[in-house]
Amino acid sequence: MESGEMKLVTLHVNGRPFRRAIVPSTTLLEFLRDEIDLTGTKRGCDMGECGVCTVMLDGKPVLSCLLLAAEAEGAEVTTVEGIARGNELHPVQEALVAHGAIQCGFCTPAMVVNAVHLLERRPAPTREEVKECISGTICRCTGYTKIEKAILAAAGGDSGEGGKEA
Amino acid sequence: MRMPPFRFERPAELRQALDLLRELDGAGNGYVLSAGGTDLVPMMKSQPVSVGSLISLTKLKALGGIRLDPGKSLSLGALVTLGDLSSDAAVRETFPCIAETAGKIATPQIRNRATVGGNLLVDNRCIYFNQSEQNRLAHTPCFKAGGETCHLVPKTARGDDPLCRARFVSDLAPVLLLLHATIRIASTAGERSLPLRDFHLPDGISRNRLGRGEILTRIDVPLPGPSAGVLYEKLRIRNAIDFPSLGVAVSLGRIPGGGTRFGAALTGVHTRPVVMQVDEAARGSREESVDSLIAGISRAVTPFRQGFFPPDYLRKMIPVLIRRNMEKLLRKA
Numbered sequence: 001m002e003s004g005e006m007k008l009v010t011l012h013v014n015g016r017p018f019r020r021a022i023v024p025s026t027t028l029l030e031f032l033r034d035e036i037d038l039t040g041t042k043r044g045c046d047m048g049e050c051g052v053c054t055v056m057l058d059g060k061p062v063l064s065c066l067l068l069a070a071e072a073e074g075a076e077v078t079t080v081e082g083i084a085r086g087n088e089l090h091p092v093q094e095a096l097v098a099h100g101a102i103q104c105g106f107c108t109p110a111m112v113v114n115a116v117h118l119l120e121r122r123p124a125p126t127r128e129e130v131k132e133c134i135s136g137t138i139c140r141c142t143g144y145t146k147i148e149k150a151i152l153a154a155a156g157g158d159s160g161e162g163g164k165e166a
Numbered sequence: 167m168r169m170p171p172f173r174f175e176r177p178a179e180l181r182q183a184l185d186l187l188r189e190l191d192g193a194g195n196g197y198v199l200s201a202g203g204t205d206l207v208p209m210m211k212s213q214p215v216s217v218g219s220l221i222s223l224t225k226l227k228a229l230g231g232i233r234l235d236p237g238k239s240l241s242l243g244a245l246v247t248l249g250d251l252s253s254d255a256a257v258r259e260t261f262p263c264i265a266e267t268a269g270k271i272a273t274p275q276i277r278n279r280a281t282v283g284g285n286l287l288v289d290n291r292c293i294y295f296n297q298s299e300q301n302r303l304a305h306t307p308c309f310k311a312g313g314e315t316c317h318l319v320p321k322t323a324r325g326d327d328p329l330c331r332a333r334f335v336s337d338l339a340p341v342l343l344l345l346h347a348t349i350r351i352a353s354t355a356g357e358r359s360l361p362l363r364d365f366h367l368p369d370g371i372s373r374n375r376l377g378r379g380e381i382l383t384r385i386d387v388p389l390p391g392p393s394a395g396v397l398y399e400k401l402r403i404r405n406a407i408d409f410p411s412l413g414v415a416v417s418l419g420r421i422p423g424g425g426t427r428f429g430a431a432l433t434g435v436h437t438r439p440v441v442m443q444v445d446e447a448a449r450g451s452r453e454e455s456v457d458s459l460i461a462g463i464s465r466a467v468t469p470f471r472q473g474f475f476p477p478d479y480l481r482k483m484i485p486v487l488i489r490r491n492m493e494k495l496l497r498k499a
Contacts, residue, residue: 007174024174024220027207046167047208049407051275060249060278066207067279068200070174071224114274135406136273 009073013038014082024070029053031069032079040080040109044138051137054110055079061117061136080109083116092116095154096147103141110137115151124155169207170216180228180381183221184354187379190219197221199381201229201245202279204272205288212299228352229283229383232256242385244283249274251282261387263396263415267341270398273406283382286339286349286362290332290370290437291409292318293472310371318470332370333472334438339366340415340431341398343441345391350384351376357383366438373438392419392429394499397491401434401483403474410434411475414487418495421445426452426499428459430488435469435480442466456492460485 006021011031020035029046032038032055044050046065053065056078083090092115095101102108111134118125118133125133130151131144139147177183190197196218200206210217223229229245234256242251251257252269271277271285294317295302295310307313309322310330316322318331339362347362362385366374376382398415402408410433417429425447432440442463449455464484469477 005171005173023171025169025171025210027169030168047211048204048276051273054275057278061275062278063204063275066204066276068174068203068207068220068222070176071203071222133274136275 007070009070011069011072011077012075013077014079015076022069024068026069027065028055028057028067028069028072028077029064031072032064032077035069038079038081042106042109044106049138050107051114052107052110054113054137056113056117059117059120061114078113080112083112090116091154092119092151095150099146099150099153101142101146101150107137107139111139111147111151115154118151119155125152127152167211169210170214172210172217173219174222175219176222176225178225180226180352180383183223183226183381184352184379186221187381188354191378195219199223201281201284202247202276204276204280205284209289212297214299223381226381229381234260235389237389239389240387242282242387244281244382244384246282248272248277248280248282248285252277260389261345261391261396263341263398264338264345264387267337267398267400267415270400271337282338282385285336286342286365286385287374287376287382288336290330290373291335291472292330292332292370294318295332328369328437330370331437331468331470333434333470334366334370334373334436335409335434336439337398337400337410337413337433339439340413340433340441341396342385342387343431343439344396344415344417344429345387347385347387349382350386351380352383353377353380359386363441368436368438370437392417392427394418394495396429397494399487399491401475401480401487411473412469412480412483412487414484414491416488416491416495417443418492418499421447426455428455428492430459430463432463432467432484435484436467440466452496456489460488463488 007024008021010017010019018036032041041055042052044052048063048066053063054061055064058075092112114133130148198217198220200220200222230243232254233241240260248268248271252265257265294308306315308316342362348359349362350359396417400410401412412435413433415431419427421427427445429443444455444459446455449458469480
């Protein structure tokens, strides 16, 4: 134990309460992955640069590596595990698969969370809005183009380039 | 990456928070204040020393909200997130430049936590300081890291001012300076307010006049601003994430009694933000006014090699960005 002082917190994640004793320096990312085994949210740089740890806090995307778990008390946390309905994928997830917008998959949970938030706010986003939405999340495989196409397709089938996507 | 242990406190009222700070100061115990935490948490992860207590300000309602007092001022709570600032209708209506600038900071996810107060207080950056532990081991510790050297200006000695040349990187500061913003600071002794232009210090370690036991509560922007407004342009490699390598704000307004006032403010290229205004009446022609503004403000900054852009390039970009944006304002005026 790195500190004698533990703190009891209750966090609401994907609609369920989780009560755990943690050291106060525990980040939300550490809480999700290490305390409640929700490992869909990824740990990348852990310094707020790469964006792969993105989750929603009260419906807005935030970096869970920069947020103390204790600060999330009283808020609703949504992770990638809370996006699909059972076995039914969200249209954003379907589109990412269909467009081959996933290679190593490490940024995908964050891309999903960002895109779901965008489409909740802007059901028919422009390509620029899609780019802005994913601008805080680094993908080292795809070059982003397929991710942009997938999100635009999930919004209504237009890939933003005049043609229909398969 | 684990942070060193700390005590966590999240007071519910400003008074409670201030009393807590006084108590900790009285007992000689260390603490840090945390709002969005987006600057603080990476710093704590990369530094091996414990901060003592972390005092979260996030429940303090006195530090929240955007209040428009028509014809008088726009008051921004220090805890307003950059995301809310960039989309707020009252801000977009009164000072679109504040909203646009907020939208250029960091990334969408960071803007949903990072605050306007935090942006004015953001730690200064240096390529020798803001590094991984492994990288820092390759250098002797600098003054900012508690050591006895400066890698940018090796002849610096303790007692010099500035001791540290780490650069100021707030994007909002230059804009708020040209809008003549004042800030409010609370302590157990009461509330004081001071012009933002008197707040920042020319040293990368001491950085500003926020004292122990004090909390930045609000930023007030007087109405109306400069008649033709303010524009901000940010030079950086990526259109997201990056701090400004150079940030230039310009303003154009009328002087009471006739004539035009040209303003400029810079960030990213000095230890503190630098602001300057020139009145056309005092300078003859418009061209001479802008020339004198550029010459004056360029003399006031000292860019160092801090990444991709060499200092000579940054110096050359100062007049480019000032003229480009001043022309846009002149076309609008």
